[in-house]
Amino acid sequence: MPPLLSKSKYLTGLQCPKYLWMQIHEAERIPEVDAVTQYVFDQGHLVGEYAKKLFPGGIDIPHDDFMENIVTTRNLLVERKPLFEAGMLSGRIYCRLDILNPANEDEWDIIEIKSGTSVKEIYINDVSFQKFCCEKAGLKIRTCNLGFINNQYVKNGEIDSKELFILEDISAQVEEVSEDIEEQVSDLLEVISNKACPEMTIGQHCLTPYECPLRGECWGFLPENSVFDLRGGKTKQFALWEQGILSIKDIPDDIPLSRQQQIQKECVMTGNVHVEKGEIRQFLSKLKYPLYYLDFETFGPAIPIYDGTRPYQDIPFQFSLHVVESEGCEPVHHSFLAQGTEDPRPQILRELQRLLGSEGSIIAYNAGFEECVLNELVEAFPEYTDWLEGILTRMVDLLYPFANFHYYNALQKDTASLKRVLPAVTGKGYEEMGIGAGMDASIAFARIVCGDASQEEISQIRADLLKYCKLDTEGMTWVVDKLRELSD
Numbered sequence: 001m002p003p004l005l006s007k008s009k010y011l012t013g014l015q016c017p018k019y020l021w022m023q024i025h026e027a028e029r030i031p032e033v034d035a036v037t038q039y040v041f042d043q044g045h046l047v048g049e050y051a052k053k054l055f056p057g058g059i060d061i062p063h064d065d066f067m068e069n070i071v072t073t074r075n076l077l078v079e080r081k082p083l084f085e086a087g088m089l090s091g092r093i094y095c096r097l098d099i100l101n102p103a104n105e106d107e108w109d110i111i112e113i114k115s116g117t118s119v120k121e122i123y124i125n126d127v128s129f130q131k132f133c134c135e136k137a138g139l140k141i142r143t144c145n146l147g148f149i150n151n152q153y154v155k156n157g158e159i160d161s162k163e164l165f166i167l168e169d170i171s172a173q174v175e176e177v178s179e180d181i182e183e184q185v186s187d188l189l190e191v192i193s194n195k196a197c198p199e200m201t202i203g204q205h206c207l208t209p210y211e212c213p214l215r216g217e218c219w220g221f222l223p224e225n226s227v228f229d230l231r232g233g234k235t236k237q238f239a240l241w242e243q244g245i246l247s248i249k250d251i252p253d254d255i256p257l258s259r260q261q262q263i264q265k266e267c268v269m270t271g272n273v274h275v276e277k278g279e280i281r282q283f284l285s286k287l288k289y290p291l292y293y294l295d296f297e298t299f300g301p302a303i304p305i306y307d308g309t310r311p312y313q314d315i316p317f318q319f320s321l322h323v324v325e326s327e328g329c330e331p332v333h334h335s336f337l338a339q340g341t342e343d344p345r346p347q348i349l350r351e352l353q354r355l356l357g358s359e360g361s362i363i364a365y366n367a368g369f370e371e372c373v374l375n376e377l378v379e380a381f382p383e384y385t386d387w388l389e390g391i392l393t394r395m396v397d398l399l400y401p402f403a404n405f406h407y408y409n410a411l412q413k414d415t416a417s418l419k420r421v422l423p424a425v426t427g428k429g430y431e432e433m434g435i436g437a438g439m440d441a442s443i444a445f446a447r448i449v450c451g452d453a454s455q456e457e458i459s460q461i462r463a464d465l466l467k468y469c470k471l472d473t474e475g476m477t478w479v480v481d482k483l484r485e486l487s488d
Contacts, residue, residue: 003192005185007095010129011122013188018200019214024192031213039443043302044115048098050303051113051147053161055099058082063096077139090136092189097130099147107142110134111167115302117151117312121177122209124170128178132185144174149311155304164303164311204238223247225268229413231260260405267410279406280487286396287480290360293322293331295472296373297465299442305449306343308380316373317344317445320469321355322477331477337465341449345377349384356391365418365476367397398476401483422475425482430471434464441465 003024005013013020022029033041052058059081063069069087076083080102087096099111112127114120127144134141147165191198202219206212222228225248227240245251248268257265263274298314309315317338322331336351338344356362364370371392378388401407402416409424419437423429430436435444444461447453453461 002092004089004092004094005189005192006093007126007129007133009192010093010185010188011126013191014125014184015205015209016200016212016214017188017191017198018218019212020188021191021194021197022214025197029214029217031216035443036439039446040115047115047149047302048113050159050161051099051111051165052084054147054165054167055082055084055101055111058084058099061085061087063087069096088130088133088137088139090133090138093129093133093136093185095130095133097134100134103142107140108134109143109145110141111145111147113147113165115149117149119146119148119168119170119173120209123148124173124177127170128174128181129185131174132178132181143169144171146170149302151311153304154310155307157307159303202241204234207234225249225410225413227251229264231264231414232258236261260408263405263408264410264414267408271410274405274408275486276406277487279404280401280483283401283406284480284483284487287361287363288359289324289326290357291324291477291480292356292360292362292394293324293473293476294356294362294364294370295320295469295476296370297438297441297445297469298373299445299449301446305341306345308343313376314369314373315343315345316348316377318441318465318469319348319352320473322473323355324477331474333470333474335466335470337462337469338445345380349377349381352391353384353387358390360394361396362391362394363396363398363476363480365398365472367395367399371395398479407483407486418472418475418479422479426475426478428475428478430468433468433471434460435468441468 009020009023012023019030052060059076059079061069061072061076061083063085066087069085070089073083073086073088076086082102083100084098085096086100088094097110098113101109101111103109110127110130112123112130114123116123123146127146131141131144145167147167150164150166153160153163200218206215206218212218219228223246227245227248228234228237230237230240230248230251240251240255248265251257251265266272267274296316297318298316300312300314302311304311304313306315319336321334323334324331334351334355336348338347374388374391378384399416399418402412402421407425411424412420419430435441444465448458448461
């Protein structure tokens with residue numbers, strides 16, 4: 001049987017025909033879905049379940065068995081009820097629809113549910129394929145609609161699906177992108193039917209609308225410190241690539257570079273580290289003892305868990321704090337990690353108020369994030385307003401000297417993130433840790449709160465979270481110590 005073109009494969013093909021071909025013919029070469037992507041999928045499924053409540057009396061159609069789903073859908077169409085996961089097959093094209101809702105006597109409305117918070121081009125293409133497939137299967141489609149998350153919705157008791165979702169008629173946009181869909185479908189059916197993989201060069205399509213899982217393979221020919229490691233965004237990087245320039249060190253002198261890009265080029269070519277002692281000394285002079293090194297870990301579920309919170313709001317569940325009382329003192333570590341499933345914010349505020357004192361610099365890396373978390377905490381608990389005003393005046397951003405290239409090591413590539421700066425400055429990193437990134441921490445804590453982890457797993461997750469968050473603030477103390485050495 002010739003391979004089918006499903007909705008997901010159609011969208012893949014629009015992004016990259018090579019990736020589509022490999023899904024059909026060499027699927028074993030495609031990396032497994034990582035934890036972050038799987039979490040996004042899981043959040044989408046949960047959002048879909050809440051969306052069904054918008055259509056009472058709807059019928060869930062089992063979809064584990066492909067042909068059974070198709071046959072059951074056909075049988076249920078005559079009942080003129082909302083159908084969830086309805087399957088449509090016409091020739092070699094196939095789709096499943098989140099919600100197919102009856103309209104008038106013989107028409108249907110398509111409602112596609114997304115866990116995003118706005119209308120995106122890929123969503124329009126998604127729905128246009130569904131409409132095309134339905135019409136080829138003999139259905140009359142009245143309107144095409146997108147349901148997405150209202151990120152201004154505030155939970156108060158049980159989730160109100162009518163307030164959680166925004167439903168928008170996207171029929172006009174669907175019509176606009178559907179003008180060439182017959183040709184596009186035909187072209188992609190030819191791709192998956194071919195025995196040979198289509199040739200593709202790297203490009204912006206590797207990154208949008210999603211980063212392709214094959215990027216590591218397709219981009220593997222690039223040298224260390226390639227032009228795609230150059231600070232300044234993808235436009236500049238691809239412009240250099242299109243001129244045949246692969247490495248930063250090979251950028252001709254007559255191509256204008258920003259100050260930061262020129263520093264990168266010099267560091268790559270010489271192997272030296274760039275240090276601006278005067279600027280670093282000026283930054284360090286802002287630090288007033290006692291020093292409080294602070295880092296939050298947050299999670300932002302699509303469906304809010306706690307009353308008074310919004311979809312995707314960053315909810316702090318953990319902090320790490322290293323305190324250096326005076327010059328020469330060893331850092332003292334304090335930490336908090338939420339227990340159970342209760343809202344952790346009130347206890348976090350109480351602990352911070354106890355620990356942060358009334359004077360001394362509060363140092364964070366990319367401090368705007370910590371400031372945003374603190375502001376949202378006080379917005380929810382206004383009795384802490386006066387305290388917060390004092391806290392914010394004491395904040396110092398350790399990102400500053402690195403974002404401004406007062407220090408630069410080619411090991412950082414094009415970023416000043418702590419995950420790159422810490423090993424570049426100190427030689428110490430996150431490689432051996434059970435949790436090694438902020439998003440991993442968020443997902444791990446979500447597993448605890450949602451209750452799908454065993455007690456043994458919960459114990460391990462908590463240990464990993466404490467170790468990870470501690471390294472973030474301990475690492476900042478090491479970085480400041482190193483900056484002091486470099487500025488002498």
